[in-house]
Amino acid sequence: xxxxxxxxxxxxxxxxxxxxxxxxxxxxxxxxxxxxxxxxxxxxxxxxxxxxxxxxxxxxxxxxxxxxxxxxxxxxxxxxxxxxxxxxxxxxxxxxxxxxxxxxxxxxxxxxxxxxxxxxxxxxxxxxxxxxxxxxxxxxxxxxxxxxxxxxxxxxxxxxxxxxxxxxxxxxxxxxxxxxxxxxxxxxxxxxxxxxxxxxxxxxxxxxxxxxxxxxxxxxxxxxxxxxxxxxxxxxxxxxxxxxxxxxxxxxxxxxxxxxxxxxxxxxxxxxxxxxxxxxxxxxxxx
Amino acid sequence: xxxxxxxxxxxxxxxxxxxxxxxxxxxxxxxxxxxxxxxxxxxxxxxxxxxxxxxxxxxxxxxxxxxxxxxxxxxxxxxxxxxxxxxxxxxxxxxxxxxxxxxxxxxxxxxxxxxxxxxxxxxxxxxxxxxxxxxxxxxxxxxxxxxxxxxxxxxxxxxxxxxxxxxxxxxxxxxxxxxxxxxxxxxxxxxxxxxxxxxxxxxxxxxxxxxxxxxxxxxxxxxxxxxxxxxxxx
Numbered sequence: 001x002x003x004x005x006x007x008x009x010x011x012x013x014x015x016x017x018x019x020x021x022x023x024x025x026x027x028x029x030x031x032x033x034x035x036x037x038x039x040x041x042x043x044x045x046x047x048x049x050x051x052x053x054x055x056x057x058x059x060x061x062x063x064x065x066x067x068x069x070x071x072x073x074x075x076x077x078x079x080x081x082x083x084x085x086x087x088x089x090x091x092x093x094x095x096x097x098x099x100x101x102x103x104x105x106x107x108x109x110x111x112x113x114x115x116x117x118x119x120x121x122x123x124x125x126x127x128x129x130x131x132x133x134x135x136x137x138x139x140x141x142x143x144x145x146x147x148x149x150x151x152x153x154x155x156x157x158x159x160x161x162x163x164x165x166x167x168x169x170x171x172x173x174x175x176x177x178x179x180x181x182x183x184x185x186x187x188x189x190x191x192x193x194x195x196x197x198x199x200x201x202x203x204x205x206x207x208x209x210x211x212x213x214x215x216x217x218x219x220x221x222x223x224x225x226x227x228x229x230x231x232x233x234x235x236x237x238x239x240x241x242x243x244x245x246x247x248x249x250x251x252x253x254x255x256x257x258x259x260x261x262x263x264x265x266x267x268x269x270x271x272x273x274x275x276x277x278x279x280x281x282x283x284x285x286x287x
Numbered sequence: 288x289x290x291x292x293x294x295x296x297x298x299x300x301x302x303x304x305x306x307x308x309x310x311x312x313x314x315x316x317x318x319x320x321x322x323x324x325x326x327x328x329x330x331x332x333x334x335x336x337x338x339x340x341x342x343x344x345x346x347x348x349x350x351x352x353x354x355x356x357x358x359x360x361x362x363x364x365x366x367x368x369x370x371x372x373x374x375x376x377x378x379x380x381x382x383x384x385x386x387x388x389x390x391x392x393x394x395x396x397x398x399x400x401x402x403x404x405x406x407x408x409x410x411x412x413x414x415x416x417x418x419x420x421x422x423x424x425x426x427x428x429x430x431x432x433x434x435x436x437x438x439x440x441x442x443x444x445x446x447x448x449x450x451x452x453x454x455x456x457x458x459x460x461x462x463x464x465x466x467x468x469x470x471x472x473x474x475x476x477x478x479x480x481x482x483x484x485x486x487x488x489x490x491x492x493x494x495x496x497x498x499x500x501x502x503x504x505x506x507x508x509x510x511x512x513x514x515x516x517x518x519x520x521x
Contacts, residue, residue, distance in 0.1 A: 171390050177341060180341070181341075181371050182391055184390075185360065186362075
């Protein structure tokens, strides 16, 4: 029964990893940008949520109404001012710029919030749970995270396949030059993609802040989990990213079942296994 | 005399250190068809790319409806009513045929062209509208590329290598559609390997040689011998 429980908890944990990964997958798909600062943006969003909760006294979930648009706006400005000028030249410059951004964010947060680890309290939902059967109890918070992750991925899929914004994303991803001839300003399209990514980052940041302690140095680990979920799932496939998150989550909880020290290691090992056997991921869609 | 739709004045353009066009000047009158001819590497594609903004030019070098548009971004030039059917079609591969057409109309310019109008011009596209654009034959892809350009209701449409790589029977179909397109009042520039075919449909021709205009005029008034000489630089 312990193993069934571990798998169930792992699936739910995968939802959080999928939230970490969805924004990463989205911007890589649209503009081939690998955002090294993605994890730090998640942590920055967590601090932003913390600050807003402290100032307004809102429930963390209600604070999302403020944090999500603020992060999206920040994402758009970041893309237009800092990242667009680095795109299209070579592969290295955007990588270096986002790496620099990562360092700046970590140190900026350190200066502003100290190195003390912080946490957001969401109240009763943190301890609420559902007994599915004897020996298997699912927490309300992990369940909510998983449901939100599925909703976010489904929402992104609808945006990509049904809306004119999604058409613009796909067209720009296919051929940015010709997309410009369709009266699409690719700088604006990239800005919107980053805004969407940062909006998802905001959701991920709030859940991160409620689920665990975080400090200014927490970002890189989140980036790694996000990357692993994207790669395991296969580039360019959003549902694959969710599957990748679940595979990673289950690997970690099963590893922890063997020995607590094995939790992270098991996740990384499964990642390497997938990379070795199927370098393009489990469900690749992009060439 | 009325203002030409597009006028190029001493246009120099190129890629980085490589200059492909030198001092190119000519006008395109509203409602006219211009054949742009010249050997490989003469600068025909670069010229079209400079008009749509994909290659940088100085403002006064490209004037459209009397206004300088050289150096504007391609999306702004597209909004003003200039459309390109690019060499090699370059359809969006993750978009269906219909989505490729719809995205062409994204700029929202009013005019005669709509999905319905494009489907009645190229009925085969209606049957294949759910297919990915790149799953079609070369000729059908060219129809999608033309339809995509028409969807923006352009005033000026540029066809780059309109028949390159297509079967002769398909080329006939494409050319059969051109009169219906031109009849709507749109001006056209056609880049074509088959000089005879291009001159047959055009009101004017411009011949490029090594990035310079070597000859221009009325195809009916200029002898074939002179055109051949301008083409090959003999």
